[in-house]
Amino acid sequence: MTTTEQNIDDILVPILEQVSDPEIPVLSIMDMGVVRSAVIENNTVKVQITPTYSGCPAMDVIGDDIKAALKHAGYDSEVELILHPAWTTDWITPRGRKALEDYGIAAPLGPEADKDVLLHGKRFVKCTNCGSQNTRLVSQFGSTACKAQFQCDDCQEPFDYFKCLK
Amino acid sequence: MKQNLYNYILGIADNSLILGQRMGELCGHGPSLETDIACTNISLDLFGQVRSYFQYASKLAGDGRTEDDIAMLRQEREYVNVLLVEQPNTDFAYTIARHFLFDVYHLLFLTELEKSKDLTLSAIAKKCIKEVRYHERFTSDWMKRLGDGTAESKAKIQEAINDLWTYTDELFHQTKADKAMVAEGIGVDVTKLKDAYYEKVNEVLTEATLETPESKYFQKGGKKGIHTEHMGYLLAELQYMQRAYPNMEW
Numbered sequence: 001m002t003t004t005e006q007n008i009d010d011i012l013v014p015i016l017e018q019v020s021d022p023e024i025p026v027l028s029i030m031d032m033g034v035v036r037s038a039v040i041e042n043n044t045v046k047v048q049i050t051p052t053y054s055g056c057p058a059m060d061v062i063g064d065d066i067k068a069a070l071k072h073a074g075y076d077s078e079v080e081l082i083l084h085p086a087w088t089t090d091w092i093t094p095r096g097r098k099a100l101e102d103y104g105i106a107a108p109l110g111p112e113a114d115k116d117v118l119l120h121g122k123r124f125v126k127c128t129n130c131g132s133q134n135t136r137l138v139s140q141f142g143s144t145a146c147k148a149q150f151q152c153d154d155c156q157e158p159f160d161y162f163k164c165l166k
Numbered sequence: 167m168k169q170n171l172y173n174y175i176l177g178i179a180d181n182s183l184i185l186g187q188r189m190g191e192l193c194g195h196g197p198s199l200e201t202d203i204a205c206t207n208i209s210l211d212l213f214g215q216v217r218s219y220f221q222y223a224s225k226l227a228g229d230g231r232t233e234d235d236i237a238m239l240r241q242e243r244e245y246v247n248v249l250l251v252e253q254p255n256t257d258f259a260y261t262i263a264r265h266f267l268f269d270v271y272h273l274l275f276l277t278e279l280e281k282s283k284d285l286t287l288s289a290i291a292k293k294c295i296k297e298v299r300y301h302e303r304f305t306s307d308w309m310k311r312l313g314d315g316t317a318e319s320k321a322k323i324q325e326a327i328n329d330l331w332t333y334t335d336e337l338f339h340q341t342k343a344d345k346a347m348v349a350e351g352i353g354v355d356v357t358k359l360k361d362a363y364y365e366k367v368n369e370v371l372t373e374a375t376l377e378t379p380e381s382k383y384f385q386k387g388g389k390k391g392i393h394t395e396h397m398g399y400l401l402a403e404l405q406y407m408q409r410a411y412p413n414m415e416w
Contacts, residue, residue, distance in 0.1 A: 055211050055213050057210075139201075140300065141200070141203050143203070144207075145207050
């Protein structure tokens with residue numbers, strides 16, 4: 001491996017931040033915690049990404065988008081899919097959580113609260129429309145593998161909740 | 167090639183492939199929009215997991231066979247899934263009962279597979295277990311809703327459990343490859359999961375106000391490639407695209 005004098009974070013992070021999750025376009029793959037490492041070796045960028053869910057159909061698109069973004073910046077690249085360590089919702093950054101909420105998807109609660117909500121019908125998830133906690137689970141599975149469906153009993157708005165994965 | 171390891175992986179992956187196919191059949195046919203989406207989500211999770219296993223198997227085979235070839239182009243006798251997962255979606259009660267009976271096993275199995283000496287299998291297990299936990303919650307929840315629901319839903323879910331019970335014992339049978347992998351610290355000794363399995367199943371059935379079947383008559387054969395009459399139809403649908411348009415990719 002060749003080491004460079006430059007801090008590659010300054011070079012690669014801004015490029016990778018331009019790549020977003022195709023299913024949640026407001027969220028960059030960096031804020032999503034999908035990128036596990038990126039190094040430059042002989043002008044080729046090697047990026048390791050990990051799937052949120054095994055069957056996540058977005059992974060192939062994300063890989064292609066990373067390559068395109070790096071190509072645009074003048075780098076050849078190799079993208080490797082790794083499974084270990086397995087992705088967890090803890091890797092979504094605070095900025096990512098805010099982006100989710102602003103987009104209308106409630107950010108994941110902690111594992112215990114998540115269980116209470118999904119199994120015991122507790123009302124902990126805040127409505128992304130009006131902020132009320134008077135919300136109920138409609139279905140444990142939502143429009144994508146990572147989300148559950150909720151509805152607010154105050155404003156009646158349906159919304160997605162990003163399930164806690166630990 | 168490490169033949170035993172290869173066969174061992176197929177034994178794990180085929181269960182998820184065939185069950186994923188069964189759940190996928192409900193796409194657009196679920197009893198309600200939410201359950202339809204749930205079943206297809208679960209199917210997608212299983213297919214995702216299957217890809218990880220078959221990619222590994224393809225690497226081990228090293229003869230140019232891709233993950234698609236392994237998944238789509240074997241003959242019926244070469245699939246080694248348990249009989250339970252190929253049983254049809256007779257009605258929603260059967261769909262839930264079949265999946266529940268598999269989920270309880272799947273969680274116990276993956277918890278052990280996490281400790282495998284084979285780092286790839288251990289990594290896949292760690293990934294899968296998080297997803298399967300959600301599946302198990304979903305199906306256990308529906309077992310209780312149907313069992314403790316109306317007289318009709320109770321009768322239907324009890325019938326499904328009674329019918330499918332005969333396929334549960336096979337989950338704990340071992341093939342030659344299984345035994346070899348257990349001896350090497352790679353595979354899971356499924357015989358040791360049996361007590362915990364029936365205990366957990368019994369717990370949920372009791373909570374669902376259902377009877378635990380007492381039958382001791384069990385069917386087997388899937389792990390040796392001898393399947394029930396439903397398998398051919400399932401494979402016809404699964405393999406149609408790949409046979410009609412060779413080399414299509416996932």
